Amino acid sequence: MATPLTGAFFIGSKRVQSADRFYAVNPETSEKIEPGFSVSSEMDVEQACALANSVFDRYRATSAEERAQLLEAIAENVAALGETAIPRAQSETALPQARLTGELARTCNQLRLFAGELRDGRWQGVRIDPAQPDRTPLPRPDLRLRKIPVGPVAVFGASNFPFAFSVAGGDTAAALAAGCPVVVKAHPAHPGASELVAGAIIEAVKACGLPDGVFSMIAGPSNALGAALVANPHIKAVGFTGSRQGGLALMEIAARRAEPIPVYAEMSSINPVLLLPGALDRRAEALAEAFLNSLTMGVGQFCTNPGLLIAVQGPGLERFIKAAAAGIVHKPAATMLTPGIFANYTSGIARLRDDLHAQAVGAGPEGRGPNCGQAFLFSVSATDFLASPKWAQEVFGPSSVLVHCDNQQQMQAVLEALEGQLTATLQIDDADHALARNLLPILERKAGRILANGWPTGVEVAHAMVHGGPFPATSDGRSTSVGTLSIDRFLRPVCYQDLPSDLLPTVLRS
């Protein structure tokens, strides 16, 4: 069914090969995987961006229905890749088959949800103020507003979601829905899965009769390639999910351009979970079990991994600690996404242990193969936590820190000291509602999503989802990267004043 891997990248529908090659690495063996993949040059970046720009007006002139059909065609093609793309992604990421199967389905559902959103039309933000020719002292003109796409968008594939936050992921779906051509920079850790998905998009663009250049994908292992993409004058917005260092670098490049552009970087979040006294009293053991499942799911490699627990001292917390310490030994280590991510995880754990002298509540069994992430739960007093911002640094992987507070005031102080977060979670019982009500204003200021009695891992693709939050969770807390509201990041408003009806965009005609 699907095309076998060729090692090419895509400038529009053109498969481009280069002599310079890079390889995926199987994290379970640390060995490279065939075939080699072509490395895009800065000239390739320019060609892809110029091509995207050249088709921008034609692509944005398509109807919402035409773009909805494109998204559905992409979804169909991507769904059909399962038998080749899932095993390839498995060897490139060490993620289990069941997880990748679910992620592929989620990616297709996301594309279909945007197709529905396009047909719904609310995304255009139409506003009409009819003329008031008889108003005094001056007549009011006819004013009509709609949102239009910003221009070609650069999307960076993320290492931890080879499908859902990569080539045909949320940013690509939102940008294509908005009417923006997309140039993807494939994540170098899964070039094979990326090539397969890019091929599926290219085929859909062709089948829908849309202009060649609506989608391109460049690839290569160096940061310079992504820097060139963000610096390219044809690019008008950037979507990125990755490290804080990487996101900050792209923000700086974008801010220094002759024409600065928005960067939507999702970067760093430790996702505090507050264990309130009533909930601990009623179900400390169940909370410990659910926490460990969330902590170790996907080897802790979710942006929404619960990296911080906050609770007030007491018998309930003691029971939770005991249960967590007993449970964590049954959470086996597992292979992380890349040797680099494993190395960062190891040094994050070393920072907690050696620099901060963190006390371990418990640890999972050590792993056997290479790149195996071992689960850890540390604890620290609120006083010590507040004394050093290092405690709140993200350690990407299955590690969490429990902050024990003397009282509710200290709990509030710990929350106030946190940077922006993707999520904040309340574990509450009926008896906790009064305290929760006091904490909510702080959580609202700190996070993009507030959960009660759930766990932050697992981000529903829906209309009301916010996968975003204040800096440094993201570079732009006014936006979300998951859910239909994310289309808004690639739109801007235009007002039409007194335009004759036949020159107005169709959606604005009376």
Added chain:
Amino acid sequence: MATPLTGAFFIGSKRVQSADRFYAVNPETSEKIEPGFSVSSEMDVEQACALANSVFDRYRATSAEERAQLLEAIAENVAALGETAIPRAQSETALPQARLTGELARTCNQLRLFAGELRDGRWQGVRIDPAQPDRTPLPRPDLRLRKIPVGPVAVFGASNFPFAFSVAGGDTAAALAAGCPVVVKAHPAHPGASELVAGAIIEAVKACGLPDGVFSMIAGPSNALGAALVANPHIKAVGFTGSRQGGLALMEIAARRAEPIPVYAEMSSINPVLLLPGALDRRAEALAEAFLNSLTMGVGQFCTNPGLLIAVQGPGLERFIKAAAAGIVHKPAATMLTPGIFANYTSGIARLRDDLHAQAVGAGPEGRGPNCGQAFLFSVSATDFLASPKWAQEVFGPSSVLVHCDNQQQMQAVLEALEGQLTATLQIDDADHALARNLLPILERKAGRILANGWPTGVEVAHAMVHGGPFPATSDGRSTSVGTLSIDRFLRPVCYQDLPSDLLPTVLRS
């Protein structure tokens, strides 16, 4: 009625005086006006911002109705200032009484429009995805989204609108409506008008029983003061209208903060007006007259002043040029807002004449007093225009450049060469619709507002208005600074997942 001027600035309701003083200058005489005004220190900035932050949660917890009443109370108090504030603003800005009277009324209407918007509720962007407990393989949680205010906002008063874009102007109205406390930096050119309006706001805050600190106003002549305000960690967004240099400086400060924040800077726009052949044929003389009125209104000191005309050579254009040359001599020079703005205007004209050897179509009579801006219309071939970006630099004042093109292709090339604009205007007749249809996609990419058969000066305060546009017209083309949509610049979305009903914000309860 109104409080006489005290020369104070405001940290919340506290009138603060300093030994260090600065003075407004009457641009008609270049002489300073009494009284002296207190210069805020960086410590005053910190105090105002910390106070704003300390009342943020209390202020944003108010109902939309309470904030609507605040805006209406401000409008009432500002309207009552007319007899003192208008003459004072007249002496500080040299703007005519009728204009200032209209501007004050517009400022009050703007506040009232936001009161209506608050009651309407659409600004909250509510989205609800109800739980699907029976969904397989996993149940869907209950997801509810609303927008909340970003935090304390810094607003910079603009020199060219002492009321409508200053202390109680659009950004202040939008931020207060959103639930954000505001710290205004008064424009040093009109400290008297600023103190009067600030006093009116403070009285309204008090009368509405809202927390002291919802509004503060600092003042002083140095750029360092504004820099300190933007750098202050309590500030979460910035509204600015002014020069490109000033806006870029604030953008850089905001981007370099430990926590970068959005800056909404309205900076530089030459507002191209396209004179299409059919319109020129039918009404070249009327167009010339209307153009000159728009060009010289307010001594050309509008962000939307028509600084660029674009037309194809032909008899219609010749008639337009002849009429414009004849008409401009009847447009008297008038006093500009400040000696600094006059000096910049003079050097802008010198750049056109001396550096670019611009050909003058015509000029208004020279002025007599100090700081008198003389009207100019220059012309240049499209070929020369395209050869140097200097031709497209904004000259703030009553000066415009007419670009004459050999054909429609050249007209398109001139448009494509332009930077982002607040507005783009089509002067068209029925015969021009086909050409206009070809130009519209370019205009949409370049501007925030597209007008047909009107003039860009005059920005209606309405729901469908966009006073914004791609860089460098503004720093953030996703936003508007005029109209109710501007509330969105001070909001961000938050998702509530599975929260018990009594903990949900009222607007999200079923």
